[in-house]
Amino acid sequence: MHNLYNYFRHRRDVTLLAAALLLLLIALFNPKIPIKRDIYSYMLIADISQSMNTVDKTLNGKPVSRMVFMQDLMHRMIGELPCGTNVSISLFAGVSVAALYTPIEVCENFDAINDTIDHLDWRTAWSGNSRVRASMITLAKTIRSFPEPAQVVFFTDGEEAPKLHVFNRTDLTAFQGGEDWLFVGIGSDAGTPIPKFDEHNQLIGYWSGDSFAMQPGIAQISESNLGVRDDNVAGGTSDRYLSKLDEEYLKELAKEVNGLYVRGNNVHDVLGAMKKQKPVRKDKAGFEIRWLLASLAGILFILAYTPKHPLQELKTQWRHLLARRRQKAA
Missing domain, CATH: 1.10.287 (Helix Hairpins)
Incomplete structure (x- = not known):
């Protein structure tokens, strides 16, 4: 020796x-060395209603739909999130939010999460309606079913279909559970017609203005007070319904539920807004x-x-x- x-x-x-x-x-x-740090867990909600097929965004200099732009934005976000962050991908349509899986670690499941984003499709929707406001209650219930809390990042154009009025406006006065939820506005300020596709994703026309008309009285009380959207297709350019990002409505909704709002123009704006959200918990995590x-x-x-x-x-x-x-x- x-x-x-x-x-x-x-x-x-x-x-x-x-x-x-x-x-x-x-x-x-x-x-790994165990260190105490903030644990972040996110529920990324994708609006898959048909208004998200509206082509009013640009990507790499080419016009794209809100759906495609949202997918690219989510891909970039996943690539920027640090290891140890948990992410769930969820779908919104009608009044419901469906989580495809509970939050999973972003680095270990990087390919699986990105594959989920790649397959977001309006044809997955289970309802023709789009009721962002009414979905807040079911969203809170969905999060409570998770094994641990999660912060909401809701990607949507804010389109309510049918339009809101006194008969179908969900009262959120006593709502609890929306603190620090982040609404990400997808779309432009210019009114653009919503394309209507068949089950094979082939364009058959554009949604008519009658499809989004307010339906007073008993029509709105039917279907559990959800209302129904007329399935008409516009016959020409004059009767097409013009859709745009309803930014003021999303700001109002975010304020009403104690949430946050950011316009989803780029990944840096969204990640900056996400940093304002509180961590779901503090815990010891392995530092590589x-x-x-x-x-x-x-x-x-x-x-x-x-x-x-x-x-x-x-x-x-x-x-x-x-x-x-x-x-x-x-």
């Missing part, structure tokens, strides 16, 4: 290389240190082939160089 100690003591390069190898072996086991161990191993590897006294070695080499030049000059 004493001879081995003396060997490593006098062989600096071997000692450093052995230490670097040891650090790399430890890094292979991906060790393999990158630190690998970095130290790299430094030790470089030092193994670096002179023990680099400055002194440099001075010696400089003196030898000057001596050679003098000899040549002589």
